[in-house]
Every structure is written in C-alpha cells, then in structure tokens.
Amino acid sequence: MSADNFDVVVIGSGPGGYVAAIRASQLGLKTALIEKGNLGGTCLNVGCIPSKALLHSTEMLHFTKDKAANHGIQVDGVSVDLSQLMKRKDTVVNTLKGGVEMLVTKKGGKIFKGLGVIQSPGTVLVKQEDGEITLQTKHIIIATGSTPIELPFLPYDSETIVSSDQAIAFDSIPEKLAVIGASAIGLELGSVWARLGSEVTIVEYLPKIAPGFDDDICKISERVFKRQGLKFLTATEVTSADSSENKVVLKAQRKGKEVSIEADKVLVAVGRKPNTLNAGIEEAGVKVDEKGRIEIDHHFQSNIPGIYAIGDVVAGPMLAHKAEEEGVAVAEIIAGKAGHVNYDVIPGVIYTDPEIASVGLSEQQAQESGIEVNTGKFNLSANGRAISSDVTEGMVKVIADAKSDKLLGVQILAHNASELIAAAVTHMEYGGSAEDLARTIHAHPTLSESLKEAALAVDGRGLHSI
Amino acid sequence: MAAEVKVPPVGESISTGILAVWHVKEGDRVERDQLLFELETDKITSEGLAEVSGIISIKTEEGEEVDIGQVVAVIEESEVDDEGKAEESEPTSTAKTEAQPEVQEDAPVSPAVRRIAAETGVDPASVEGSGKKGRVTKGDMLEATANSDEKQEMPAAAPTQNVERTSRKKMTGLRSKIADRLVQAQQEAAILTTFNEVDMNAVMRLRKQHQEKFVAKYGHKLGFMSFFVKAVVNALKEVPGVNAQIDGNEIVTNHYYDIGIAVGTEKGLVVPVVRDCDQKSFSGIEGDIIQYAGKAREGKLAIDDLQGGVFTITNGGIYGSMLSTPILNRPQSGILGMHSIQERPMAVNGEVVIRPMMYLALSYDHRLVDGKEAVTFLVKVKEAIEDPTTLLFEI
Numbered sequence: 001m002s003a004d005n006f007d008v009v010v011i012g013s014g015p016g017g018y019v020a021a022i023r024a025s026q027l028g029l030k031t032a033l034i035e036k037g038n039l040g041g042t043c044l045n046v047g048c049i050p051s052k053a054l055l056h057s058t059e060m061l062h063f064t065k066d067k068a069a070n071h072g073i074q075v076d077g078v079s080v081d082l083s084q085l086m087k088r089k090d091t092v093v094n095t096l097k098g099g100v101e102m103l104v105t106k107k108g109g110k111i112f113k114g115l116g117v118i119q120s121p122g123t124v125l126v127k128q129e130d131g132e133i134t135l136q137t138k139h140i141i142i143a144t145g146s147t148p149i150e151l152p153f154l155p156y157d158s159e160t161i162v163s164s165d166q167a168i169a170f171d172s173i174p175e176k177l178a179v180i181g182a183s184a185i186g187l188e189l190g191s192v193w194a195r196l197g198s199e200v201t202i203v204e205y206l207p208k209i210a211p212g213f214d215d216d217i218c219k220i221s222e223r224v225f226k227r228q229g230l231k232f233l234t235a236t237e238v239t240s241a242d243s244s245e246n247k248v249v250l251k252a253q254r255k256g257k258e259v260s261i262e263a264d265k266v267l268v269a270v271g272r273k274p275n276t277l278n279a280g281i282e283e284a285g286v287k288v289d290e291k292g293r294i295e296i297d298h299h300f301q302s303n304i305p306g307i308y309a310i311g312d313v314v315a316g317p318m319l320a321h322k323a324e325e326e327g328v329a330v331a332e333i334i335a336g337k338a339g340h341v342n343y344d345v346i347p348g349v350i351y352t353d354p355e356i357a358s359v360g361l362s363e364q365q366a367q368e369s370g371i372e373v374n375t376g377k378f379n380l381s382a383n384g385r386a387i388s389s390d391v392t393e394g395m396v397k398v399i400a401d402a403k404s405d406k407l408l409g410v411q412i413l414a415h416n417a418s419e420l421i422a423a424a425v426t427h428m429e430y431g432g433s434a435e436d437l438a439r440t441i442h443a444h445p446t447l448s449e450s451l452k453e454a455a456l457a458v459d460g461r462g463l464h465s466i
Numbered sequence: 467m468a469a470e471v472k473v474p475p476v477g478e479s480i481s482t483g484i485l486a487v488w489h490v491k492e493g494d495r496v497e498r499d500q501l502l503f504e505l506e507t508d509k510i511t512s513e514g515l516a517e518v519s520g521i522i523s524i525k526t527e528e529g530e531e532v533d534i535g536q537v538v539a540v541i542e543e544s545e546v547d548d549e550g551k552a553e554e555s556e557p558t559s560t561a562k563t564e565a566q567p568e569v570q571e572d573a574p575v576s577p578a579v580r581r582i583a584a585e586t587g588v589d590p591a592s593v594e595g596s597g598k599k600g601r602v603t604k605g606d607m608l609e610a611t612a613n614s615d616e617k618q619e620m621p622a623a624a625p626t627q628n629v630e631r632t633s634r635k636k637m638t639g640l641r642s643k644i645a646d647r648l649v650q651a652q653q654e655a656a657i658l659t660t661f662n663e664v665d666m667n668a669v670m671r672l673r674k675q676h677q678e679k680f681v682a683k684y685g686h687k688l689g690f691m692s693f694f695v696k697a698v699v700n701a702l703k704e705v706p707g708v709n710a711q712i713d714g715n716e717i718v719t720n721h722y723y724d725i726g727i728a729v730g731t732e733k734g735l736v737v738p739v740v741r742d743c744d745q746k747s748f749s750g751i752e753g754d755i756i757q758y759a760g761k762a763r764e765g766k767l768a769i770d771d772l773q774g775g776v777f778t779i780t781n782g783g784i785y786g787s788m789l790s791t792p793i794l795n796r797p798q799s800g801i802l803g804m805h806s807i808q809e810r811p812m813a814v815n816g817e818v819v820i821r822p823m824m825y826l827a828l829s830y831d832h833r834l835v836d837g838k839e840a841v842t843f844l845v846k847v848k849e850a851i852e853d854p855t856t857l858l859f860e861i
Contacts, residue, residue, distance in 0.1 A: 404605025405578070431597030432576055433604035439577030 006032045008334060009124045009137040011116035011279055014041020016311030016323030017143030018100050023331035025107040032135055033109050034116035034126055039100045040093075041145050042312075043320040046165045049096055051188050052351060053089040054168060058195035059353050062228075067390060080196060086169060118142075118280035121306045125280075139306055139334050142286070142294060143327065144279050146272035146312035151180070154241050160248055160265050161241075164189060167267045174198050178250055178263035180238055182209035184350045186269035187225070191352050194229050201231040201261050203238055203252060205270075210350060214362035214411040216377070216397055221356055221413050224393050228353075233259065241266070274313040289315070300330040308334070322346050345428045349418040354380075354394040357417035359425050360409030363399050372402035376434065376457030378450045380414050382464055385445035391415035396454040398424075400434035405458070407432055410451070420448055434458040469518045471539035473505060473532050475761075475768040476512045483507040485532050492524045496541060498636070503538065512769065518543050578604040586611045640734050651796045656832040659791040660840050664848045666807050666822040669693050672854060684749040686756050690804075691727065692748040694779055696857050697850035698802060699723045699744045702777060703860070705843040707835050708800040709776050717834065726775030726795060727755055729762045730785075736762050737795055739775040783807065783824065792829045799834050802847065803827035 008024045010017045013035035021033040038045045064075050104111055112135070114128035124135045148163035150156055158166055167189045173196045179186040182204035194200040202209070208218040209225070209232055222232060236254040250261040274293045276282065287295045287303040294302055294309035301308050308330050311323030322341070329339030350356040366373045380386040380394040394413035401408055410424035427437050437455035442448045449464075456462045473483065486506040490496055496516045503514045516522075520543040532538055575583070575590045579602050583590050586607075593610040595602035637645070651657070673688050680688040702709040702723060710719040723744040726737040738758035740751055761767045778795040783806040792803040805825045812821040828844040835843075850856050 401605070404603070404608055406603060406605050429598060430576070430601060431603040431605075433578045435578035435581070435604055436576040439581070 004133065004135050006030045006110075006135055006137040008032070008139045008141060008331070009034065009116070009135050010141045010143055011118070011124065012041060012143035012145055012275075012311070012313075013039045013100065013104075013111070014143060014145045014311060014323060015043045015320040016145070016327045017041065017141070018104055018327075019324045020141050020143060020310060020327030020331050021104050021109045022107050023328045024334065025104070025109045027331060027335035027337070029331070029335060031109040032112055032124075032137070033104055034112045034114065034124065036113075036115040039097050039104075039111070042147075044096050044100065045093060046168060048320055050089050050093055050168045051164070051185075051192070053092045054085070054192045055188060055351050055353070057085050057088065058192050062195045062353070071390070080173075082171070082173060082196070086171075089168070116279055118284040118286075118307070120284065121304050139308065141300075141327075141330055141334075142279065142281060142302075142307065142309040142313055143311050143323070144275040144281075144313050145323075146274050146318055148268065149271045149273050151238070151268055151270065154180075154238070154266065154268060156268070160243065160246060162265060162267055164267070164269060167193075167265075170265070174264040176263045177201070177265050177267060178203065178248070178261050179267045179269060180250075181269035181271070182206075182232065182234070183211065183269065183271075184348075186267065187230075187350050187352050187356075189267055189269070190230055191225070191228070199231075200229070201233060201263070203233045203236050203250070203261065205235070205237050207235040209234060210356055212348070212362075213356055213358050214397055214399075214409075215364055216395070217356060217358070217362075217411045217413045220393075220395060221352070221354075224354065224413070225352065233261070272312060272318050276313060291315075299333050300326060316343060317346060317348060319346065319348065342429060345425055347418075347421045347425050349421065351418060354391065354413050354415050355417035356411075356413050357421035358409065358411045359421055360407065360428055361399060362409055362411060363397070366399055366408050371408065373408060374400050374402050374405075374434070374458045376400075376454045376459070376462070378453040378457060378462065378465055380447070380450055383445075383447060383450045383453075385447050385449070386415070388445065389415070389447075391447070396420075396450045398434055398437070398451075398454040398458050400455075400458045405433035405435055407434055407437065410454075412451070414447055414450065416447055420451055423448060423451060467543040469520070469541045469543060470537045471502060471514065471516070471522070471541060473534050473536050473538060474512065474514060475534050475766050476505065476507055476770065480507045480534065482531055482533050483512075485526050485528060485530050485538060486511070488524060488528055490522055490524075492522070494522055496520065496522050505532070514538070516541060575602060576604065579607050582607040582611060638733060640736075644734050647796060648793050651794045654796065655794050655799075657791075657794055657829050658832040658837075658840070659827050659829040660837070660844055661789070662826045662828075662844045662848050664824050664826055664851045665812070666690075666824050666851065668852055668854055670807075670822060680749065684753065686749075686752055688748060689752055689755070691755055691779070691781070692751040693851055693854060694802065694804060694847070695725050695727075695740065695743050695751050696748065696854075697847045698725060698777060698779060700850050700857055700860060701843045701846035703744075704846050705839045707839045708830060708843050710834060711776075711797040711799050712831070712834055713797070720776040722776065724775050726772075726778040726798075727758065728778060728780035728795075729759055731762045731765070733765070736767055736772060737775065737778055738762065738767055738771045739773065777801070779804065781805075789825045789827065791827055794829055794831060799831040800840075800843070801829050802844075803829070 007029035008031045010021045010033045013033050021031050024031040065078050068075050112126045114126040117125045118140060119125050122137060124140060126133045154161050156163055164185045177193050177198040177200045179190045179202040182202045186202055190200045190202050209222050210218050233254060236252045238250050238252045240251045242249045248263050248266050252259050276288055276292055285304055286307055289295050293315050294313050296302055296309050296314050300310055310326035310330050312318040316322055325341045329341050332339030345359060347357060347359040363373060363375055376398045378396045381392040386392045397411045399409040407428045412420050414420060434455045438452055442452045453462050453464055483505045485503055487504045489501050498516055498519045500516045501513055502516050505512050505514060518541050520541040522539050522541050524539045526532060526538040579590050588610050590602045593602045593606050596606050597603040677688055706719060710717055724739045724741050725743045726739045728735055728737050740754045743751055777798055778801040780792050781804040782790050783804050787805050789805055790803050792801040794801050807822045807824045809820050810823045811818045826844060828840055830840045
C-alpha cells in the first residue's frame with residue numbers, strides 16, 4: 001500500500017471528524033484527517049471552547065464587581081483588559097489545538113492541511129497550500145460541520161453585523177449589542193458582553209427564551225437573566241435593518257406593533273446550516289435533504305456506498321458531543337463493529353450563569369407525545385451547598401413516565417448544571433426510573449442533591465422541600 | 467423457619483467422616499441444591515447439598531470428624547424465596563462449581579428494582595429486561611408485578627370462588643432430577659415395549675406353603691419380588707444382550723446382576739439397587755428390599771444405594787395398574803413392569819379355568835436389544851414364574 005492509500009479519509013477535523021479519525025486509527029484502520037482551516041473545527045476555534053473561556057473570565061469579573069463585597073472581599077478599582085482577556089482565550093484554544101494534533105498523530109492518523117474534495121467514491125483530492133495530493137481510500141467520512149445562518153436582510157459584514165465567529169473576538173466592548181436569537185449562542189455571548197458592560201438586547205422570534213427547554217426552566221431563566229441586565233424581546237420578529245456609520249437600527253414586529261432596536265453591533269444567532277459546498281459532496285452524487293443535510297442510513301452511510309457523514313452536516317442536534325459519538329460509531333461500523341448512538345439521551349447545555357442543562361423530554365414535549373408524566377421539582381434556594389456557595393438561583397425538574405416511573409427528561413437551571421446533568425444522563429442511558437435516581441446516594445452537601453430531591457418529589461417524597 | 471443440614475448417608479458401612487471443605491461462608495445465602503461442603507471418608511468423597519434456600523449458619527469447622535446424620539449447619543429459610551437473591555450484591559468468593567454461574571447471573575439491579583423485588587418477591591432474574599443490555603428497569607418490574615397480581619386475581623373472578631385453580635411451587639431437586647432423567651431416556655434410547663402375561667398360581671401356592679417357616683427363620687415375609695428378581699437374573703443369563711448398555715460407540719456387557727427395584731416415596735420414585743442377586747438367596751433379596759423400602763421412606767437412601775444397577779423392576783401393580791409401558795432407567799437397556807394380579811378365565815388344556823393372572827411388560831432399548839431377544843427374555847421370566855422349579859435348575 002502506498003503512502004497515499006487509506007482505509008478511511010475523514011474530511012473535517014471538528015469534534016466529529018477528529019474523534020472518528022482517532023477511533024478509526026485505534027481500530028487499526030489506516031486513517032487520514034483533512035482540515036482546511038484550524039484543527040478542532042468550529043467547536044474548538046470559534047465555538048464551544050473560546051466562548052467558555054470568555055464566559056469563565058467574565059463570570060469572575062461579575063463576582064468581583066457585584067458579589068465579592070458581600071463575602072467580605074473588598075476589591076477596588078476593578079477594570080477589564082479586553083486584550084488580555086482575549087489573549088487568554090486564544091491560549092486556551094491553542095493548547096487544545098495542539099492536543100488534537102498530538103492525539104490524532106500518536107494514534108497513527110495522518111493529518112493533511114488543505115481543502116478536501118471528493119473526486120469519486122474512493123478518491124479525495126487535498127488542495128494544500130503547496131500543491132495538490134490525491135488520496136485513495138476505501139471509506140470517506142464527511143464531517144464538514146456547519147456555519148452560521150445569515151438573515152437575508154442582514155448580511156454579515158464582519159464589523160457591525162456579525163456571527164458568533166466574530167462575537168467571540170470583538171476588539172472593543174460595544175456600547176449597545178443587539179442579539180437575534182435567544183438560544184445557546186445568543187444567551188452565552190449576550191451574557192459575556194453584558195458582563196463586560198454592553199447594553200444587551202436579545203430578540204427572540206418564539207415566545208420564550210431558550211426554546212426547546214421546559215417552560216418552567218425558561219420562565220425562571222428569563223427572570224434570572226433579566227436581573228443580570230439582559231433585555232429580552234420575545235415573540236418578536238426582526239424584519240429589516242438600517243445601517244449607518246457603525247450604527248444599526250433593527251426594525252421588528254412585536255405583538256402587532258413595530259419596535260426598533262438601536263445597536264452598535266448585531267450578533268445574528270439564529271442557527272447554523274450544514275456545510276455541503278466545496279467538498280465535492282453534491283458532485284459525487286451524495287443526496288442532501290431539503291435543509292441541506294446529508295441523508296444517511298443507520299450506519300451513517302450516504303446514498304453513495306463508501307461515503308459516510310456525521311455531525312452538524314447530518315440531521316440531529318448540532319452539538320459537539322453528538323458529533324463525537326457519531327464519529328466513534330461510524331469508525332466502529334466501518335471496522336465491522338456495532339457502533340451505535342442513543343439519540344434519545346443527548347444532553348444539551350447553555351453555559352450561562354446559572355447554566356441551563358437538559359436531557360430527554362421537557363414536560364411539554366412529553367405531553368405533546370401523549371405521554372402521561374409525573375414531575376418533581378426542587379429549588380436550589382433550599383439546597384445547603386447552593387446557599388453556602390451563593391448560587392441559589394435555579395431549579396431542577398425531573399419528568400418521569402406516570403406508569404413506569406422511567407426517567408423521560410431532566411431539566412436543570414443551576415450553577416454547574418452542565419456537570420449535574422451527567423448523572424441524569426447516566427440513569428437514563430440505563431433505562432433508570434425517578435426512584436432509581438432518588439435512591440442513589442448523593443454526597444452532602446452538593447448541588448447534586450437537588451437532582452435527588454427533585455426525583456424524590458416525583459413521588460411526593462421530597463425531604464428538603466415543603 | 468430453620469432447616470438442619472445433616473451429614474448425608476454415604477454407604478452401608480460408613481458411619482463417620484471428615485468434613486473436608488466448606489464451600490460457603492458463615493452467613494452466606496445459599497440456594498437449594500447448592501454445594502455446601504465436601505465429606506471425606508476412608509472410601510469416598512461425597513458432597514452435602516442444601517435442601518432449602520436461606521442464610522446458612524455453620525456449626526462445624528473444616529477438618530472435624532462428623533457422624534452420619536450429625537447436624538453441621540442450620541439454614542434459616544427466608545420468607546420470600548427470592549428476596550435474598552436480589553439483595554445479594556457480591557458472589558461468595560469461595561463458592562465454586564455449580565453455585566457460581568447462578569451468582570453471576572445476578573447482574574447489578576437498580577435500587578428501585580431491588581425495592582420492588584424485596585416488597586413483592588418478584589425475582590428480577592425472571593423478568594425480561596428492556597434496559598441497556600437487557601437490564602431490568604423499574605417499569606419492567608412494575609409490569610411483572612402487575613401481571614402476577616392479575617394472575618392472583620383471576621381465580622377470584624372464576625366460577626369456583628375462593629379456590630385457587632392452580633398453584634405453583636419450585637420443583638424439588640429429586641423431582642427435577644427424575645424429570646431430566648426420564649426425558650433423557652426417552653430422547654436417547656429407542657424404547658420399545660413387549661408384553662406377556664403370567665399365571666401367578668405357582669408362586670402364590672409356594673408362598674402360602676412356605677410362608678410360616680420362612681418368617682420364622684428370616685424374620686420377614688416371602689414376597690413376590692424375590693421370585694421376579696430371580697426370574698430376571700435367570701433371563702439375563704439366558705439373554706445377555708439385555709444385560710448390556712451402550713457407551714458411546716461401544717457396547718458394555720455386564721457380568722453381574724445388580725437389580726434395581728423401583729420404590730415409590732412421598733417425594734418421588736427412587737430405585738435402590740439389590741446387589742449380586744445371582745448370589746443372594748430369596749430371603750437375602752427380600753431382606754434387602756425391605757431395608758431399602760424403610761430407608762426410602764425415611765429419606766435416608768445414599769447415592770451409593772441408587773447407582774450401578776443393570777436392570778430395573780417396577781411394580782405398578784401395587785397401585786392397581788393393569789398394564790403400562792415403563793421408561794428405561796438409563797443407561798440400562800431393560801426394565802420389567804409388573805402389574806396387578808387379577809383372576810381371569812384362562813383356557814388351559816381345552817378347558818376354561820380361573821387363574822390369578824398378571825400382565826408383564828418389558829421395555830427395552832431397541833438400539834441394542836433385538837425383538838427376538840426381548841421376547842425371549844420376557845418368555846423366560848414368564849416360564850420361571852409359572853414354574854419356579856426351573857430357577858432351581860437354572861433352565
């Protein structure tokens with residue numbers, strides 16, 4: 001076999017692609033990973049990771065400015081060095097990027113930097129800076145990810161009308177920031193800039209923020225975030241925009257009335273679309289659906305044998321951990337093993353403070369599916385650790401099947417909800433019931449006890465609630 | 467309820483042994499038929515099995531000398547048979563052999579499943595799991611308990627009120643062994659049965675004639691069985707093919723005459739073996755049978771007592787059976803079925819006479835025994851019973 005012959009060629013090195021490459025190498029497949037930009041894809045370079053770095057830094061700022069005094073910590077003259085804040089973020093990204101390269105190559109995968117273009121099933125051309133190289137392969141995995149959706153009347157200009165790609169790297173703090181879309185990206189980056197001093201208005205087309213989460217959670221989060229200074233315009237549709245010299249005025253319809261929102265910068269965070277251009281996907285005859293997602297079967301294989309697709313470029317939630325699981329599964333399937341992803345139990349998190357995390361169904365989704373449920377709730381304000389740590393905002397809600405008591409969903413608004421949700425995911429992965437969660441010992445004092453208490457409350461057995 | 471664990475009888479001449487190894491620990495939960503200990507005697511090593519399920523309390527140290535029948539442990543029976551099984555979290559480290567796979571089947575069960583198992587007695591192991599890799603979920607348990615509730619409610623709704631139309635309990639070890647062996651015999655051998663009838667007149671006359679002196683001398687009665695045992699030994703000598711068995715690709719022919727006698731007990735049928743019947747007198751045979759019957763009733767038969775027979779005689783006649791087709795006692799190749807004696811009009815020398823008649827059935831393994839041999843064998847038995855003097859001359 002010559003150096004340009006592979007068992008697997010992965011196009012795209014985001015969390016789906018690089019994990020697929022690692023797993024394939026682990027399973028003894030000769031694997032190539034092609035990346036046209038930076039290793040790690042959106043998640044590592046302009047998504048999950050840099051936004052978490054910014055969120056953490058600004059959370060500390062928020063504590064120092066607004067909470068420290070209450071703890072007896074006097075800090076005078078607090079100021080922000082935005083360039084240092086961004087520098088640290090870049091360090092975080094670079095550290096992890098190095099990690100990806102090291103992991104892939106140590107496992108035996110070969111990295112090609114350049115644009116990967118499918119020539120035919122079994123042939124991929126890599127357009128590198130210094131020329132082209134053709135790779136022969138038995139299997140191709142498309143993991144090209146997604147890009148932010150652009151609003152037709154509000155084209156990105158990288159300066160005032162931006163996507164998350166730029167909103168993680170403003171070089172100055174905008175005085176007024178308008179955010180279109182109150183989902184994860186809008187809420188997270190809205191929080192970052194609000195903490196840094198921007199006047200942030202978040203416009204949401206749907207009647208609630210964090211749509212997709214349980215109504216109870218949405219209601220409380222909106223209240224909490226408003227206290228933090230975010231402004232919300234829900235059930236509001238942005239219809240047009242007037243741009244003039246570094247200012248934008250958005251025109252929107254709200255309950256039949258026109259409202260206008262003035263901003264220095266507009267972050268459009270209305271979703272992402274799959275990347276199927278430039279990689280020779282359609283040219284190779286790979287079928288995509290009406291939303292531009294590659295159609296795949298249960299084995300992640302497209303209509304063209306030997307061409308597979310995973311992650312944001314296929315159906316399902318556009319989440320890094322979903323893509324990772326698919327990366328593992330597709331590599332295992334190619335290696336003749338039984339790869340599988342349980343789509344019913346994928347956690348979703350919004351990394352605000354408090355964080356919003358959920359897995360499975362909300363109460364409303366269960367009802368819409370005609371499932372009779374019992375629910376249990378617990379407020380963090382009654383949790384000992386939450387009081388000690390000054391993080392009493394939020395609640396845990398457990399949704400269980402009324403007949404079998406099987407956990408159908410868990411919704412958390414709490415400090416560290418992203419970590420708390422893991423226990424619920426584990427229980428659900430094994431078909432656990434609310435009672436199983438309630439009968440599992442949780443360390444005291446921890447925030448996780450609220451999960452247990454909410455599970456107890458499903459059966460009206462809450463110990464630390466009235 | 468507490469059940470005593472006694473040292474089981476191992477053989478005629480053995481009265482003591484050394485309790486060599488305990489396979490369970492103090493306080494362990496044991497299941498019925500689980501291996502508890504090994505007993506060493508100067509002749510053999512035998513095993514002590516649990517007769518009930520429960521928590522064991524050990525009374526005797528390893529290496530101690532124990533008497534047959536001595537209580538070496540007590541098993542506290544649990545109220546719900548399967549409760550402990552669900553509670554058990556760790557396999558007992560010392561338990562090996564048969565006990566282990568069962569413990570391993572106790573995959574970890576979730577806390578809610580454990581609670582329901584403890585409260586309802588529904589064994590999670592008996593429930594089909596819908597969770598990851600077949601794990602039993604709370605929903606599965608609720609469904610299973612709902613089903614068992616329905617089962618219990620059904621009889622009440624049936625026309626015969628307050629009477630359970632069926633009841634269920636676990637098979638005893640003996641019963642399940644009997645079941646296995648009978649099915650095995652049916653599946654492995656080509657069982658065929660040939661019939662004949664025998665005039666019991668001569669045997670009855672001889673018994674009547676000699677009974678008094680016989681009892682005076684030996685202390686027990688002269689029964690029918692000794693005649694049949696002797697008749698069978700005679701026939702086996704005449705037709706050695708019946709005194710043989712198949713072992714893999716080989717035919718093993720026995721040159722000894724250990725005859726099994728089926729004895730009904732409360733727990734089920736057992737077949738103790740009367741040894742060397744060709745060398746024993748009528749009284750010797752009768753004496754052995756009487757002794758075995760007593761041991762069987764008291765549940766004191768040892769494994770040794772039941773092994774090594776070459777042929778079996780079963781008497782359904784004592785329960786009034788007219789005719790039956792016995793199933794072979796594997797690996798034996800023949801079994802004689804005796805039946806009830808009835809007076810019937812028989813044609814003898816052109817005249818109708820009333821005679822005490824018994825039907826005989828010989829089931830045999832047709833793989834090994836040809837029809838001619840089988841029929842000849844049964845005719846030989848018939849002739850010996852109708853004219854016991856032939857036994858005298860071994861003709």
